Amino acid sequence: xxxxxxxxxxxxxxxxxxxxxxxxxxxxxxxxxxxxxxxxxxxxxxxxxxxxxxxxxxxxxxxxxxxxxxxxxxxxxxxxxxxxxxxxxxxxxxxxxxxxxxxxxxxxxxxxxxxxxxxxxxxxxxxxxxxxxxxxxxxxxxxxxxxxxxxxxxxxxxxxxxxxxxxxxxxxxxxxxxxxxxxxxxxxxxxxxxxxxxxxxxxxxxxxxxxxxxxxxxxxxxxxxxxxxxxxxxxxxxxxxxxxxxxxxxxxxxxxxxxxxxxxxxxxxxxxxxxxxxxxxxxxxxxxxxxxxxxxxxxxxxxxxxxxxxxxxxxxxxxxxxxxxxxxxxxxxxxxxxxxxxxxxxxxxxxxxxxxxxxxxxxxxxxxxxxxxxxxxxxxxxxxxxxx
Numbered sequence: 001x002x003x004x005x006x007x008x009x010x011x012x013x014x015x016x017x018x019x020x021x022x023x024x025x026x027x028x029x030x031x032x033x034x035x036x037x038x039x040x041x042x043x044x045x046x047x048x049x050x051x052x053x054x055x056x057x058x059x060x061x062x063x064x065x066x067x068x069x070x071x072x073x074x075x076x077x078x079x080x081x082x083x084x085x086x087x088x089x090x091x092x093x094x095x096x097x098x099x100x101x102x103x104x105x106x107x108x109x110x111x112x113x114x115x116x117x118x119x120x121x122x123x124x125x126x127x128x129x130x131x132x133x134x135x136x137x138x139x140x141x142x143x144x145x146x147x148x149x150x151x152x153x154x155x156x157x158x159x160x161x162x163x164x165x166x167x168x169x170x171x172x173x174x175x176x177x178x179x180x181x182x183x184x185x186x187x188x189x190x191x192x193x194x195x196x197x198x199x200x201x202x203x204x205x206x207x208x209x210x211x212x213x214x215x216x217x218x219x220x221x222x223x224x225x226x227x228x229x230x231x232x233x234x235x236x237x238x239x240x241x242x243x244x245x246x247x248x249x250x251x252x253x254x255x256x257x258x259x260x261x262x263x264x265x266x267x268x269x270x271x272x273x274x275x276x277x278x279x280x281x282x283x284x285x286x287x288x289x290x291x292x293x294x295x296x297x298x299x300x301x302x303x304x305x306x307x308x309x310x311x312x313x314x315x316x317x318x319x320x321x322x323x324x325x326x327x328x329x330x331x332x333x334x335x336x337x338x339x340x341x342x343x344x345x346x347x348x349x350x351x352x353x354x355x356x357x358x359x360x361x362x363x364x365x366x367x368x369x370x371x372x373x374x375x376x377x378x379x380x381x382x383x384x385x386x387x388x
Contacts (some may be wrong), residue, residue, distance in 0.1 A: 003027065004377060008041025008358050009034050012328040017041060021354040024376035029348055039371050042331045043347050044081025044355035046338040047312045048162060048239060048265065049120055049211070051086045052272030053078070059088050060272070060284050063098045065112075068105035072115045074275070076380045078311040079370050081355035082117040082339065084161060086269075089123030089136035092148060099156035106159065114376055117344060118161025121152060122210065125175065126190040127166045131217040134190055135307065144171035146178030153182050160184055161342050164210040166191035167201035180205035185342055187239070188230065190215040195229035202235045208341060209238040211269055213247050213255060231258040237341045239267045242319035242330075243310040245296045249322035256323055265341055266315050266334040271307030273297055313359070313368040321364060 007018045010031075016038060020028035052058050054074045056067050068085060075083055087098045099119055105112040123136050125144035133141060144165060153160050163179050164187045165172055176186045188201055189210025209230045220227065230236050238259045242252055246269075256264055268274070273281055278291045280300055288300035289307075297309040310318075312334050319330040339346030348356060354377040360369040373381035 006041060006356060006358065006374060007032060008039045011040050011042050011326075011331055017348075019348055019354070019356065021377040024354055024378070026348055026350055026352045026354045028350060039358040040327075040361055040368075041348075041356060041358050042328075043335040044357055044373065044375065045079045045312045045316070045334050046117070046336075046344070046346065047075070047080050047083040047268050047270075047334070048338055048342065049086050049122070049267040049269045050075065050080075050083045051088065051270060051307065052274070053270050053311070054275040055272060057272035057284070058085050058098065059090070061090075061094055063101045065101050065105035065108065068102055068116065069109045069112050072109075072111045075311075076111075076115070076373050076375065077370070078275075079313045079357040079359065079368065079373050079381075080115070080311075081357075081373065081375050082115055082344070084118050084120040084342075085116060086120040086122050089126060089140045091140055092151070095121065095124070095152055096155045099152055099160065103155070103157040103159055107157070111375075111380070116159070117339075118342065119156055119159045120162040120164070121160055122164040123190065125165045125169050125172060127169070127192045129192050129217070132166070132190055132192045132215060134215050136190060144169050144175035146171070146175045149175060149179050149184070150182065153184070158183070162187055162208065164189040165201075165206075166193060167197045167206065168193040173200060173204045176201055176204040176206055188226075188236070191226060192217060193226045195224040195226060198226050198229040198233065198236075202233050207235060207237060209236050211241050211246065211267065212238040212259075213251060214241060231255060234263065237263050237265060237337075239265045240319075241269050241308055242266050242315045242322065243268070243295070243308050244318045244322065245294075245305060246308065252319065253323045256319075256325070261325065261329045261333060262337070264333050265338040266312065266319055266330065267338075268310060268312040268315055269308040270311060271297065271309070273307065274309045275311065276309075311367075313357075313370060314366065317361060317365050317367045321366075327361065 016034040187208035
C-alpha cells in the first residue's frame with residue numbers, strides 16, 4: 001500500500017505540516033519546519049450554494065448530467081472539493097427534472113459522486129414580495145407543501161440536503177418539520193418574516209440562514225427585524241456572501257462578530273456567469289447582465305446585483321481582507337464549518353477523506369492563488385496542468 005504526502009504552511013497555526021495519505025484517506029499529520037516558497041495547505045473548500053459557474057447554468061430549464069460533471073471539473077479548478085448544486089424557484093416539473101439530472105450524474109460519474117455532497121433547493125416557498133424575493137420568478141413562488149418536498153427527495157434519490165424557505169409563507173412550519181424528518185437541513189431566506197416567525201421556524205427545526213443580509217427588503221424596521229433575530233438565535237448557522245459586492249465590508253465584519261465565526265459559513269452563491277470575462281451577456285433569468293471589471297454582476301444599465309460572480313476562494317480572501325480575521329478562520333468558514341453545518345466530516349485528520357488545497361496567499365490579496373486541488377488523495381487540478 002503506497003503512501004503519498006502533501007506538505008505546506010499551516011493556516012491554522014504557526015509552522016507547516018505534512019499530510020500522509022493512503023487509499024484516499026488521511027493516515028497521518030505531522031508538524032514540519034516551513035520552507036521558503038512553500039504553499040499554504042488547507043482542507044478543500046465546501047460550497048453550499050452554487051447556481052452555476054463558467055457559463056454552466058443549473059437553472060436554465062435544460063439541466064443534464066453532463067452539465068453537472070463539467071461543473072465539477074470547473075469547481076475543482078477553483079479549489080472546491082465538495083459542493084451543493086443549487087436549484088432555484090421553478091415549477092415543480094422543472095425542479096423534479098433538475099434534481100433527477102443531478103442524481104443521475106452522481107450515480108454514473110466518479111467525480112460527481114465524490115464532489116456533489118447533496119442538493120440545495122432555494123425556493124419556491126419564498127416571499128412573493130419584490131426585494132425579499134430577489135431574482136426568483138414571481139410566477140413560480142407558492143405556498144409551502146411538504147408533499148412536494150417529498151416528491152423532490154424521491155426524484156433526487158435522497159440527495160436534497162438543504163431547503164431554503166421563507167418562514168412566513170403559508171404551510172412553512174409544517175414543511176420545515178417534514179423536511180427535517182426527511183434528513184434535510186432547513187435554511188431561512190428570501191423572506192419578509194417577523195422576528196417571531198424566525199423564532200418559530202427555529203423551534204420547528206430550521207438550523208441555517210441563507211446568505212444573511214441579502215434576500216430581504218432594502219428597508220427594514222430598526223428593531224426588531226429578521227436580521228437581528230437570526231444573528232441572535234444560536235440555533236441558526238448563518239451563511240454569508242463575502243464577495244465585496246453583496247455586503248459592504250463593515251456589514252460583513254459586524255455580522256460575523258455578532259454571529260461568531262464558529263456559527264458562520266461562507267458561500268459563493270455563484271451563478272452561470274461567474275468566472276467569465278467582463279462584458280455584457282444575455283441570461284435566461286436576469287436578461288441583459290454586465291460583468292464589470294471589478295467582477296460585480298449587475299443588471300445592464302443599473303446598480304442592481306444579478307448574482308455572484310466570484311468563486312469561493314475569492315470570497316475567502318476578501319473575507320480576510322474585509323474583516324481582519326485570520327486566514328485560518330476564513331478558510332474554516334468555507335470548509336470544515338460548512339461541511340459540519342450539513343452533517344459531513346471535514347478537516348485534515350487521520351481517518352478523514354484526503355481533500356485539500358495548496359495555494360499562495362499574502363495579507364491583502366484578492367484571492368487564493370491555487371496550486372493544486374486534491375480530492376480523496378488524487379490531484380484533480382494543478383496550476384498549469386489543467387483539471388480532471
